[in-house]
Amino acid sequence: xxxxxxxxxxxxxxxxxxxxxxxxxxxxxxxxxxxxxxxxxxxxxxxxxxxxxxxxxxxxxxxxxxx
Amino acid sequence: xxxxxxxxxxxxxxxxxxxxxxxxxxxxxxxxxxxxxxxxxxxxxxxxxxxxxxxxxxxxxxxxxxxxxxxxxxxxxxxxxxxxxxxxxxxxxxxxxxxxxxxxxxxxxxxxxxxxxxxxxxxxxxxxxxxxxxxxxxxxxxxxxxxxxxxxxxxxxxxxxxxxxxxxxxxxxxxxxxxxxxxxxxxxxxxxxxxxxxxxxxxxxxxxxxxxxxxxxxxxxxxxxxxxxxxxxxxxxxxxxxxxxxxxxxxxxxxxxxxxxxxxxxxxxxxxxxxxxxxxxxxxxxxxxxxxxxxxxxxxxxxxxxxxxxxxxxxxxxxxxxxxxxxxxxxxxxxxxxxxxxxxxxxxxxxxxxxxxxxxxxxxxxxxxxxxxxxxxxxxxxxxxxxxxxxxxxxxxxxxxxxxxxxxxxxxxxxxxxxxxxxxxxxxxxxxxxxxxxxxxxxxxxxxxxxxxxxxxxxxxxxxxxxxxxxxxxxxxxxxxxxxxxxxxxxxxxxxxxxxxxxxxxxxxxxxxxxxxxxxxxxxxxxxxxxxxxxxxxxxxxxx
Ligand SMILES: Cc1cc2nc3c(=O)[nH]c(=O)nc-3n(C[C@H](O)[C@H](O)[C@H](O)COP(=O)(O)OP(=O)(O)OC[C@H]3O[C@@H](n4cnc5c(N)ncnc54)[C@H](O)[C@@H]3O)c2cc1C
Numbered sequence: 001x002x003x004x005x006x007x008x009x010x011x012x013x014x015x016x017x018x019x020x021x022x023x024x025x026x027x028x029x030x031x032x033x034x035x036x037x038x039x040x041x042x043x044x045x046x047x048x049x050x051x052x053x054x055x056x057x058x059x060x061x062x063x064x065x066x067x
Numbered sequence: 068x069x070x071x072x073x074x075x076x077x078x079x080x081x082x083x084x085x086x087x088x089x090x091x092x093x094x095x096x097x098x099x100x101x102x103x104x105x106x107x108x109x110x111x112x113x114x115x116x117x118x119x120x121x122x123x124x125x126x127x128x129x130x131x132x133x134x135x136x137x138x139x140x141x142x143x144x145x146x147x148x149x150x151x152x153x154x155x156x157x158x159x160x161x162x163x164x165x166x167x168x169x170x171x172x173x174x175x176x177x178x179x180x181x182x183x184x185x186x187x188x189x190x191x192x193x194x195x196x197x198x199x200x201x202x203x204x205x206x207x208x209x210x211x212x213x214x215x216x217x218x219x220x221x222x223x224x225x226x227x228x229x230x231x232x233x234x235x236x237x238x239x240x241x242x243x244x245x246x247x248x249x250x251x252x253x254x255x256x257x258x259x260x261x262x263x264x265x266x267x268x269x270x271x272x273x274x275x276x277x278x279x280x281x282x283x284x285x286x287x288x289x290x291x292x293x294x295x296x297x298x299x300x301x302x303x304x305x306x307x308x309x310x311x312x313x314x315x316x317x318x319x320x321x322x323x324x325x326x327x328x329x330x331x332x333x334x335x336x337x338x339x340x341x342x343x344x345x346x347x348x349x350x351x352x353x354x355x356x357x358x359x360x361x362x363x364x365x366x367x368x369x370x371x372x373x374x375x376x377x378x379x380x381x382x383x384x385x386x387x388x389x390x391x392x393x394x395x396x397x398x399x400x401x402x403x404x405x406x407x408x409x410x411x412x413x414x415x416x417x418x419x420x421x422x423x424x425x426x427x428x429x430x431x432x433x434x435x436x437x438x439x440x441x442x443x444x445x446x447x448x449x450x451x452x453x454x455x456x457x458x459x460x461x462x463x464x465x466x467x468x469x470x471x472x473x474x475x476x477x478x479x480x481x482x483x484x485x486x487x488x489x490x491x492x493x494x495x496x497x498x499x500x501x502x503x504x505x506x507x508x509x510x511x512x513x514x515x516x517x518x519x520x521x522x523x524x525x526x527x528x529x530x531x532x533x534x535x536x537x538x539x540x541x542x543x544x545x546x547x548x549x550x551x552x553x554x555x556x557x558x559x560x561x562x563x564x565x566x567x568x569x570x571x572x573x574x575x576x577x578x579x580x581x582x583x584x585x586x587x588x589x590x591x592x593x594x595x596x597x598x599x600x601x602x603x604x605x606x607x608x609x610x611x
Contacts, residue, residue: 004596034444034445034448035448035451035452035455036452038445038448038449038451038452038453039448039452039455039456042334042449042452042453042456042463042466043456046462046463051077
């Protein structure tokens with residue numbers, strides 16, 4: 001069975017997660033932020049592992065809003 | 068001037084062809100570089116005489132190819148040079164990766180067991196070239212003509228005509244088949260006005276060879292963005308003769324002549340190696356790399372092999388290794404066509420098979436370059452993030468790309484091969500496996516040298532019927548030999564045993580299965596039971 005990207009609500013505590021993301025970048029300049037974001041993506045991508053899911057996420061991230 | 072190697076000088080000799088108008092040869096090779104020499108020796112092992120024309124009078128000068136891959140070693144073993152390469156070459160297993168000013172991790176390459184040859188060796192390109200020249204001369208079938216510069220080439224339906232410049236003046240030759248192995252600046256390519264593009268990137272590299280005065284570890288060190296060379300990359304590699312190779316990427320917008328000056332090179336090397344390390348600079352040169360290829364590798368009677376057909380960046384050591392595989396692919400086909408066993412159309416399969424391999428090489432080379440030289444701020448952020456994570460977390464090390472080493476090209480496939488989940492798909496290069504017969508040890512690939520082979524796998528002594536079938540196959544097809552391999556642990560006196568079970572595992576073999584192998588050690592097809600008609604059809608197809 002191949003799994004697909006979960007797009008239904010799935011984050012345990014959305015407000016806390018969002019706050020943590022904001023907090024993560026609070027004191028960083030743009031290049032540092034970019035690197036921290038990159039690390040976050042790499043860590044999460046490794047956790048997911050599944051190429052199908054990763055490719056679906058890449059495609060969805062790239063699609064234009066409203067398109 | 069390198070001090071550890073003296074280039075041999077091969078004398079120009081006047082050929083009788085220079086006194087007769089329009090001498091004709093079946094096969095002429097332009098270029099006695101790594102690839103042209105490989106083709107000449109391969110064809111000689113198949114009984115095909117060649118004339119080889121080279122504008123120079125020696126082998127490769129200075130530092131060029133360094134890493135020779137397992138597949139190249141397997142091919143050179145078939146040409147009688149495997150042991151010599153391994154004996155002289157350096158095998159390294161430990162690598163270190165640096166980012167900015169710190170060591171982020173080291174790794175041990177655990178070579179996969181059960182192969183006759185290591186994953187690769189380091190050896191200066193002039194050694195294999197020199198030994199190929201010796202093999203070529205011993206064969207008596209290669210007419211090597213030094214100081215013969217090809218200036219013009221043309222072709223009509225069935226012959227190619229060459230104009231050659233020599234110290235005694237010009238002469239002309241014709242041939243049935245022309246192999247253009249005249250390198251990245253191919254004159255043959257130019258004569259036909261063929262575009263050499265699809266350029267993906269270009270870069271300058273400074274190559275320095277140094278002789279260390281004291282012990283220095285046999286390791287591969289790769290630096291991303293080092294303090295002694297900001298924004299670029301550097302690589303340190305061990306070569307034979309106590310020489311270390313240093314590759315400094317310069318970028319496109321640098322002045323190579325300025326960079327080459329010892330007063331600029333030496334401080335950098337000191338920063339790299341440590342102030343206390345005593346070394347002597349033996350050779351410095353600057354190379355330009357492009358990544359590009361010909362659209363087609365066959366043009367009528369003319370076949371482009373090696374750098375004349377394709378060029379890649381040095382990351383991954385793919386240039387020379389790819390060229391050797393070009394020769395491996397083409398030569399048995401040419402031999403089969405010349406002795407009437409195959410039709411001309413077989414030669415079209417050369418580019419059909421080698422263009423995808425070239426695309427794979429260019430893809431890998433491009434990915435490595437994109438990692439090493441990020442093209443924008445966000446790519447750099449990802450690259451740096453990967454390297455920083457790699458210091459702590461092994462998962463990120465899999466993403467670090469300082470070059471993916473050349474491996475034999477394997478065609479893409481959906482689903483398993485014909486023998487089930489573990490079996491090889493048609494077109495795969497044959498993996499090696501150790502074999503044993505009584506006290507005698509050998510390797511599968513050493514048994515598969517010459518023509519077509521049919522590998523029959525059994526778990527018991529052969530029956531009369533099995534023996535009859537194999538005899539009929541090889542009787543009907545003189546270019547097909549059979550090799551019987553007995554399953555590990557079976558009592559089958561006189562047969563080669565799959566002593567470590569690796570043939571069974573790597574080929575997905577089952578008792579009674581049969582695998583047909585081409586003369587270049589690639590799988591044609593496998594069957595779970597031996598059906599002589601099916602094998603004959605497959606052999607015929609492999610020759611068409
Ligand atoms: C710094 C560097 C590092 C490299 N590292 C590696 C590596 O680690 N591993 C690897 O596999 N590859 C490596 N390569 C690539 C490798 O060197 C080439 O891919 C390889 O030399 C190609 O061989 P070739 O025979 O096609 O061409 P060449 O070696 O260039 O030979 C062409 C020959 O043709 C002759 N010739 C040219 N024009 C004419 C003419 N008009 N008439 C007659 N003769 C002519 C030349 O004299 C020469 O002998 C490296 C290259 C460089 C520069």
